Amino acid sequence: MFFCFDIGFLEIKWVDIFDILLVGILIYNFYKLVRGTVALRVFIGFLSLYFLYLIVQATEMELLSSILGQFMGVGVIAAVVLFQDELRRFLLLIGKAPAFNSEFWNSLFGKDTANIIWNIDAIVDSTKEMARTSTGALIVISRFDDMEKYAQTGDIIDCKISKRIISSIFFKNSPLHDGAAIFYKGRIMAARCRLPLSTNEQIPASLGMRHRAAIGMSEGTSTLILIVSEETGQISIVKNGDITKNLSPQQTRQMLNEYLSAEEKEIDAVPLPN
Numbered sequence: 001m002f003f004c005f006d007i008g009f010l011e012i013k014w015v016d017i018f019d020i021l022l023v024g025i026l027i028y029n030f031y032k033l034v035r036g037t038v039a040l041r042v043f044i045g046f047l048s049l050y051f052l053y054l055i056v057q058a059t060e061m062e063l064l065s066s067i068l069g070q071f072m073g074v075g076v077i078a079a080v081v082l083f084q085d086e087l088r089r090f091l092l093l094i095g096k097a098p099a100f101n102s103e104f105w106n107s108l109f110g111k112d113t114a115n116i117i118w119n120i121d122a123i124v125d126s127t128k129e130m131a132r133t134s135t136g137a138l139i140v141i142s143r144f145d146d147m148e149k150y151a152q153t154g155d156i157i158d159c160k161i162s163k164r165i166i167s168s169i170f171f172k173n174s175p176l177h178d179g180a181a182i183f184y185k186g187r188i189m190a191a192r193c194r195l196p197l198s199t200n201e202q203i204p205a206s207l208g209m210r211h212r213a214a215i216g217m218s219e220g221t222s223t224l225i226l227i228v229s230e231e232t233g234q235i236s237i238v239k240n241g242d243i244t245k246n247l248s249p250q251q252t253r254q255m256l257n258e259y260l261s262a263e264e265k266e267i268d269a270v271p272l273p274n
């Protein structure tokens with residue numbers, strides 16, 4: 001029933017095509033995580049050995065097959081130990097997909113989202129001002145991820161997003177300026193929050209703790225993190241572990257617009273009081 005076509009002696013079924021496609025996606029995503037790291041060489045080594053094992057088995061070379069078979073037996077445990085960081089990031093990547101998130105389904109069906117207004121103007125204007133004055137800032141913007149756990153590490157605020165409040169939070173002498181502010185459901189949820197630091201060894205040494213915390217947060221969640229560097233006044237945005245540096249206010253606005261839904265963009269187009 002599931003028969004598709006055959007190439008010579010090979011019968012290809014639909015399920016085989018699907019199988020190959022899924023394995024391809026898995027290998028590609030894992031490759032993306034380990035690319036540029038030492039783990040990539042280990043990964044290629046593992047793959048080569050596995051393909052050799054398959055060839056040896058198919059050609060019925062008994063001795064080599066049993067030696068490689070022993071290695072493959074412990075290979076899975078060895079891989080878990082060797083790739084523990086990468087596997088953790090890979091599982092987080094799967095787990096943070098919007099499809100597994102109730103907030104995503106709520107927004108898809110319009111539940112609880114009718115009153116959500118993202119004041120993008122205020123975010124962009126205050127970011128521009130903080131960049132001009134080299135005021136350090138770290139803002140987590142979450143559409144789908146529940147932020148309760150992170151908000152609890154700081155001080156709960158729960159107020160409308162406004163330029164004045166953002167500037168007050170990150171003002172150098174403010175008791176709230178340290179750590180990250182969390183924006184959730186169109187509101188400022190908390191400030192002075194502690195974010196998880198990334199363990200990625202590829203992060204350049206020139207990026208300090210603020211940037212490392214932003215990257216760490218984006219690895220475990222589907223949030224967008226906005227950074228203003230105290231040292232250089234540069235604006236950066238971090239998403240899915242990738243950092244885009246040296247953004248202009250226009251580019252910042254565009255990336256915020258892309259992240260927030262079309263539906264919310266329309267709402268944002270209505271002028272809002274700061």
Ligand SMILES: Nc1ncnc2c1ncn2[C@@H]1O[C@H](COP(=O)(O)OP(=O)(O)OP(=O)(O)O)[C@@H](O)[C@H]1O
Nearest residue numbers: 136178179180194195208209210211213229230231
């Ligand atoms: N785990 C964390 N969670 C949230 N904020 C953090 C965390 N670690 C550091 N920070 C923030 O980063 C600030 C220190 O930034 P640091 O100078 O080390 O980083 P940086 O990436 O070089 O940034 P900048 O370019 O602004 O100097 C701290 O004062 C604190 O506000």
